[in-house]
Amino acid sequence: MxxxxxxxxxxxxxxxxxxxxxxxxxxxxxxxxxxxxxxxxxxxxxxxxxxxxxxxxxxxxxxxxxxxxxRYDGQEFKSVDKDAKVIWHKKFSGQTDRPExxxxxxxxxxxxxxxxxxxxxxxxxxxxxxxxxxxxxxxxxxxxxxxxxxxxxxxxxxxxxxxxxxxxxxPTFTGLYYLQTTILPTNPHYAHIRSFAGSGSYTSLSSGNAIIAQQVSNGAYNIYIGLRLPEHWTKTNAELIRSPGFRQYLIQTYFSDWSEEPLSLIRHSDGPFHSWPLYSLxxxxxxxxxxxxxxxxxxxxxxxxxxxxxxxxxxxxxxxxxxxxxxxxxxxxxxxxxxxxxxxxxxxxxxxxxxxxxxxxFFAADAPRAFREWTEQIPSSD
Ligand SMILES: Cc1cc2nc3c(=O)[nH]c(=O)nc-3n(C[C@H](O)[C@H](O)[C@H](O)COP(=O)(O)OP(=O)(O)OC[C@H]3O[C@@H](n4cnc5c(N)ncnc54)[C@H](O)[C@@H]3O)c2cc1C
Missing domain, CATH: 3.50.50.60 (FAD/NAD(P)-binding domain)
Structure with missing residues (x-):
């Protein structure tokens, strides 16, 4: 039955x-x-x-x-603009009520x-x-x-x-994609990346684009590159996404005036890339x-x-x-x-x-203005 x-x-x-x-x-x-x-x-x-x-x-x-x-301890949240200027940085010294x-x-x-x-x-x-x-x-x-x-x-x-x-x-398409890749602890640039991305999440925002690094339990970083792209972009760019020149293509096409700190998360990523078109009901x-x-x-x-x-x-x-x-x-x-x-x-x-x-x-044309205003309302204590 x-x-x-x-x-x-x-x-x-x-x-x-x-x-x-x-x-x-x-x-x-x-x-x-x-x-x-x-x-x-x-x-x-x-x-x-x-x-x-x-x-x-x-x-x-x-x-x-x-x-x-x-992970309750030592969680860190850092947001910067495209020049790596800090907008918001919060490090939980004690226990957070939002463990990861x-x-x-x-x-x-x-x-x-x-x-x-x-x-x-x-x-x-x-x-x-x-x-x-x-x-x-x-x-x-x-x-x-x-x-x-x-x-x-x-x-x-x-x-x-x-x-x-x-x-x-x-579901309707939001106009946004996250392209996901990774930086492993074995990556030769890992120590440098850890020095600025920290032990939680690091987000760089500007003009409707985003580069996000999120640390997971084995120390690796998941990298999410947020972009405004056409809905069926993945299908028409399948070969490009797999090509060795894809990182450079992304940097030149969407992030040409960004500073090296956030860009290094793309440049030195271990790949491969997975694309997530973002939808909402x-x-x-x-x-x-x-x-x-x-x-x-x-x-x-x-x-x-x-x-x-x-x-x-x-x-x-x-x-x-x-x-x-x-x-x-x-x-x-x-x-x-x-x-x-x-x-x-x-x-x-x-x-x-x-x-x-x-x-x-996050993805406004004048980002990170609204995000900066939002963070200014957050109490500074843990
Ligand atoms: C790129 C990205 C990043 C995200 N980051 C976060 C985050 O940091 N924090 C957060 O809270 N949320 C995040 N979300 C949202 C979160 O993933 C979802 O809201 C959440 O997983 C929803 O859970 P669910 O169980 O409803 O559906 P899902 O997690 O989507 O699970 C659905 C399950 O159904 C299965 N399934 C699908 N179709 C079929 C089918 N036809 N037949 C049988 N099985 C099927 C799938 O394989 C899956 O196992 C993110 C989403 C995306 C796309």
Missing amino acids: QPPIAILGAGPGGLALARMLEINNIDYIVFERDETPIAIFTGGSLDIHADDGQLVLKEAGLLEKFKALA IDRPQLRQMLLDSVPKEKIRWDCKVESVEKQVDGLMTVRFANGKQESGFKLVVGADGAWSKARALLTPAK PLDALPWTSVEGVTLIGDAAHLAAPNGEGVNCAMFDGYRLAREIIRCGVEGLDEAVRCYEEDMFPRGKDSIQKGIDFVDM
Whole structure:
């Protein structure tokens, strides 16, 4: 017999939901597109906030495991302009309430917290349909299908295959890309880069472009180059991105008047480059009229331009939905979904708006003006 609940996607949202259901003895299955838990470009450091991400981990019985992995001490945030003139520099001498964890570490911790057989890898969902008996069918890209679910939860990120059952809204391109690469501790320029990029995040902003270095737990830096590019730029530039001259091309084309400090993060990067076109759902994607048998959490529900909140929001959605399911029971899933969605809609809209505001501040034509004004309002104490 099928479990009552199918979760599409083993990201932070889907896994937080799975863990909460697991410890409350409610049966479920997770269908995940990835072939294995290890994806090459899912790196990056995530700050997990006290009032949502950490709260979820506490309720999920995972806070102590998280604390053993997370980086609480010595976190540093530095922002400079294109001439490397410091706009804002904050070093936490003591414990921060926003500790950092590597994304793969968070995923593995959540995966380890549910039985292996509850996650079905290499299951790329193609569509979700309501059966004539009101139960739900999930169809996969390999032509197979699984039927008979009482509830399908789309936790499958930006391009959710469950979303069309709830809203016609589609992600729209923000006009921005992050090109991601890395600087490894073995890089001959590593010591110099560490001397200015520090032990947290370093951001250089100017005229709508950004160069960001984010240190992860093994000491390496993930480098994100933020650029305004056409939507399908990756497809038309696939060869260029892989070519040895790509670093020089970037520097000459987009950063010709930047100083050597931020430029060295591109010039000396170890590569390869992965491109992330950034999308957001429109604000009017929410609310939708509740549909029995299906709901969305995380990016599937309220995809926003990256603004440092997405993982926390996704886990919080998973937790809130689980709480309603626990309260209403498997016989009351429709009521659980309605209550969850009522609570999620304003949070989801807020998250999309934060993405819009973040893009306006970080990538404005006159950046870093708005960012500088924002930092001036932040209290100087830890
Ligand atoms: C470049 C970049 C940097 C970011 N940096 C940060 C940051 O520093 N901090 C932060 O909080 N947020 C950040 N975000 C946002 C954050 O990644 C998301 O908000 C968050 O991961 C959403 O979690 P989720 O579980 O909803 O979706 P996802 O993390 O997208 O997980 C969805 C899961 O579903 C799977 N999936 C997708 N399609 C299918 C399918 N058809 N069938 C089956 N499975 C499928 C995916 O493989 C994945 O495992 C960043 C985003 C980007 C693009």
